Amino acid sequence: MYATRTQACRIDGVLYETYVVRNGVRTTTGEVNLLLINYSYGSTSESRIAHQLDVTAFNGWGDALKGSYSGNARVGYSCTK
Numbered sequence: 001m002y003a004t005r006t007q008a009c010r011i012d013g014v015l016y017e018t019y020v021v022r023n024g025v026r027t028t029t030g031e032v033n034l035l036l037i038n039y040s041y042g043s044t045s046e047s048r049i050a051h052q053l054d055v056t057a058f059n060g061w062g063d064a065l066k067g068s069y070s071g072n073a074r075v076g077y078s079c080t081k
Helices: none
Strands: 007-022 025-042 049-062
């Protein structure tokens, strides 16, 4: 985590796993290692902030490689102290 008065960045590693359950037995069908980068920034003269999320798969195997993600941008709600 890195943060200043006007920006913040957080980097996390995540393991995404796919699996099937047959007759009560769980079998892993794939795995992908992901890098998640969250970046928020703003200005001391503005009342809004912006946020970016980057998801990168850097290695994996099986069904997990077929995964995808999507998102929507929207104006958020105002914060109160």
